[in-house]
Amino acid sequence: MMNRTLTGIDASAKRATFATETGTEDVDYDYIHIIPPQRAPNFVRESGLHWADRWTDQGWVEVDMQTLRHLRYPEIFALGDVTGVPKGKTAASVKWQVPVIEDHIVAGIEGREGSAVYDGYTYCPMITRIGHAMLVEFDYHNNLVPSFPGIIAPLEELWISWLLKEVALKATYNAMLCGRA
Ligand SMILES: Cc1cc2nc3c(=O)[nH]c(=O)nc-3n(C[C@H](O)[C@H](O)[C@H](O)COP(=O)(O)OP(=O)(O)OC[C@H]3O[C@@H](n4cnc5c(N)ncnc54)[C@H](O)[C@@H]3O)c2cc1C
Incomplete structure (x- = not known):
């Protein structure tokens, strides 16, 4: 659901209230996942x-x-x-x-022009269930740019993708924070 802002939630009735462009709307739910507003500091x-x-x-x-x-x-x-x-x-x-x-x-x-280009590389590890995940990597043009072509299929739910997300990536992120990756 786009262009709606969550204004209230009744957990016992499993009902969410949204402000819309024209007023308010109540929506019943089984499971709700809300993306909060994204802003720079x-x-x-x-x-x-x-x-x-x-x-x-x-x-x-x-x-x-x-x-x-x-x-x-x-x-x-x-x-x-x-x-x-x-x-x-x-x-x-x-x-x-x-x-x-x-x-x-x-x-x-050094007084010259740089040549490196960022192509929009974005990475979405999606856990679909315990033991299964999809590692979707894409660029500005939505081309798939898998880091492990031929090994990890980006659009398949795989155990190896889940393992990477759950185990290997944490170490990578920590290494990045220390400037080592
Ligand atoms: C639920 C969730 C899951 C995610 N999962 C993944 C994932 O699996 N893989 C992945 O690659 N990315 C993931 N991301 C995205 C990733 O966390 C962000 O893209 C990344 O943290 C951005 O780094 P950043 O340094 O730009 O900003 P941040 O990590 O937000 O760092 C900005 C820092 O600036 C600090 N700050 C703010 N204002 C001030 C101020 N006035 N003075 C000093 N400090 C200030 C903040 O406290 C914060 O520590 C996830 C994000 C979320 C929310």
């Missing part, structure tokens, strides 16, 4: 770095979608969730964004 939204004509409520930073360089302040780059690009709000995206920004900063220091 206040200091980013109030920094003057955000887009003026899109994502105005979210305040994502106005960057070139390939170089991640700010469109008005070329000495500024953005990465991670605050980045104003159409895809890539995952930690795995950050792993592909860092080398791009690094390339352009080093090139700038």
